[in-house]
Amino acid sequence: MYGLMDEQGIDKREPVKGRGAVSNRSGRFESRQRQAFDDGWDGPVDDAGRKTEVQVDTSRSVLVYNQSPDLPFDRSVNPYRGCEHGCIYCFARPTHAYLGLSPGLDFETRLFSKPDAAALLETALRKPGYQCRTLALGVNTDAYQPIERKLEITRSVLEVLQRFRHPVAIVTKSALVERDIDILREMASERLVSVYLSVTTLDPQLARKLEPRAAAPHRRLQTIRSLAEAGIPVSVLVAPVIPVLTDPELNAIRAAARDAGAQSASYILLRLPLEVSELFQQWLQEHYPLKADHVMTRVRDTRGGKDYDSRFGERMRGSGAFADMIAQRFHAACRRHGLQSGSDPELLERRRFRPPGPRQLELI
Numbered sequence: 001m002y003g004l005m006d007e008q009g010i011d012k013r014e015p016v017k018g019r020g021a022v023s024n025r026s027g028r029f030e031s032r033q034r035q036a037f038d039d040g041w042d043g044p045v046d047d048a049g050r051k052t053e054v055q056v057d058t059s060r061s062v063l064v065y066n067q068s069p070d071l072p073f074d075r076s077v078n079p080y081r082g083c084e085h086g087c088i089y090c091f092a093r094p095t096h097a098y099l100g101l102s103p104g105l106d107f108e109t110r111l112f113s114k115p116d117a118a119a120l121l122e123t124a125l126r127k128p129g130y131q132c133r134t135l136a137l138g139v140n141t142d143a144y145q146p147i148e149r150k151l152e153i154t155r156s157v158l159e160v161l162q163r164f165r166h167p168v169a170i171v172t173k174s175a176l177v178e179r180d181i182d183i184l185r186e187m188a189s190e191r192l193v194s195v196y197l198s199v200t201t202l203d204p205q206l207a208r209k210l211e212p213r214a215a216a217p218h219r220r221l222q223t224i225r226s227l228a229e230a231g232i233p234v235s236v237l238v239a240p241v242i243p244v245l246t247d248p249e250l251n252a253i254r255a256a257a258r259d260a261g262a263q264s265a266s267y268i269l270l271r272l273p274l275e276v277s278e279l280f281q282q283w284l285q286e287h288y289p290l291k292a293d294h295v296m297t298r299v300r301d302t303r304g305g306k307d308y309d310s311r312f313g314e315r316m317r318g319s320g321a322f323a324d325m326i327a328q329r330f331h332a333a334c335r336r337h338g339l340q341s342g343s344d345p346e347l348l349e350r351r352r353f354r355p356p357g358p359r360q361l362e363l364i
Contacts, residue, residue: 016050018212020086021104022282027097028274050109052084054147057112062120063135070316072345073169076136077121079153081112083141085173085214087200088283089240092140094274103275108213111147118156125164125355132353134167134345144174146213158183163356165192167348171237173198175215175223185230191349194233197224197262199253201246209287221260228261235343236262238330240270243298244291247326254333264340267330269302269318277307298322 016022057080065075082096086108093103101110114120124130137143143154161168162183170177170193177184177195187193201207202217215223227234236257241247254265272280284292296307302318303309309318317323334341 016105018086019050019105019108020088020090020210020212020283021108021279022286023279024102024105025275025278027101027103028094029097029100050105052109052111052147054111054113054151057081057114059114060120061124062114062117063124069312071136073134073136073139075133076139077117077143077157078138078140079114079117079143079157080141080145080147082107082110084108084111084145084147085142085211087173087211087214088280089210089242089270089272089276090141091271091273091276093276093279095140097275104279111145113147113151113153115151115153117153118160121157122160122164125160125166132166132350134169134348134350135161136345137168137170139171142172142174142214143170144172144176146176148174149176149179155180155183158187161192162187165190165352165354167192167345167350167353169194169196169345169348171196171198173200173211173214173220175219178223178226181226181230181232184227184232188230188232190352192352194235194343194345194348195227196235196237196266196343197227197257198237198239199257200238200240200242201249202252202256203249206245209283221256224257224260224262228263234262235264235266236339237266237268239266239268241267241326242270242295243302243322243326244295245288247329250326250329251333251336254337254339258337258339262339264343265330265334266342267326268316269323269326270299271315272299272308273310302326 062077063075064078067074083090083092093107096103096107101107137154137157148154158168158180184193184195197220199217199220200210204216207217224234224236236253238250238253241250257265281292281296284295288295300306301320302323304319309315317327331341
């Protein structure tokens with residue numbers, strides 16, 4: 001299994017059970033490619049027994065701002081770096097390279113938690129002059145990935161937002177969000193929360209390969225139903241739409257989400273920035289070798305002949321005839337199933353924002 005490198009220096013190994021990436025290729029900032037090999041003494045060593053490791057992220061701030069015109073929010077909180085869900089297409093994988101780690105298997109096995117996220121957020125929200133706008137939770141990596149069940153960092157962040165009456169938009173593909181329905185129900189009664197459930201495919205076999213440790217498709221639909229029945233606004237996010245592999249499911253996903261109680265729908269076209277492109281193509285060759293060329297041809301049709309186009313206005317939707325066709329099918333499916341096309345987190349209530357505790361009287 002070890003000691004196999006292709007001409008690009010990418011480690012070629014057997015896929016690791018329960019993980020998304022096929023390899024642990026070095027990040028773009030590394031000056032050397034690492035190659036594991038069997039020296040014949042201790043027998044082959046492989047990643048089959050690789051366990052998830054969690055280290056503490058010692059960042060001194062947790063509230064991150066952005067100025068992207070492609071995003072409907074300008075601030076976010078991510079309780080974790082790396083994601084155990086192991087989604088092979090995850091656009092956040094390249095961020096692990098900044099840590100000197102691989103965007104491949106390291107991204108889904110060597111995680112970083114922010115145990116003081118709630119305290120840091122409260123400090124930020126209490127700063128004089130803070131202007132309240134909807135905060136996005138778990139946009140870079142899933143705030144409800146498996147380690148959250150034990151660490152409960154996301155829940156502590158929600159408790160702060162609830163006390164401050166601060167609006168929040170949650171993006172997740174995890175059924176664990178149901179655990180916090182007690183908080184979310186109360187926030188929803190004041191129009192302070194909306195939840196976006198990501199559903200990539202309804203095919204459980206494909207999902208197991210694409211997103212090996214995320215909730216199964218039927219379980220995500222059940223989560224949409226549970227949230228909707230609790231009075232919590234919930235939308236379905238088809239992300240990413242993968243040409244050839246998942247784009248034929250646009251209509252079926254929207255129908256299933258509508259039946260489960262979703263109020264609106266949106267989508268994002270597959271993004272392959274930096275190391276994600278090679279990791280995804282490795283994955284295609286391993287799991288769908290007969291479709292690999294077709295998939296990448298269609299991807300490039302939507303990206304001006306390249307694997308990815310990072311320009312604002314292009315990266316989320318793509319361009320060209322095939323991208324236009326996906327957009328038309330998406331809007332048609334929304335009309336057919338009575339779903340609102342897109343959802344604006346800024347429609348949440350922000351006038352209720354109040355830092356708890358004694359407040360200084362304002363001069364008249």
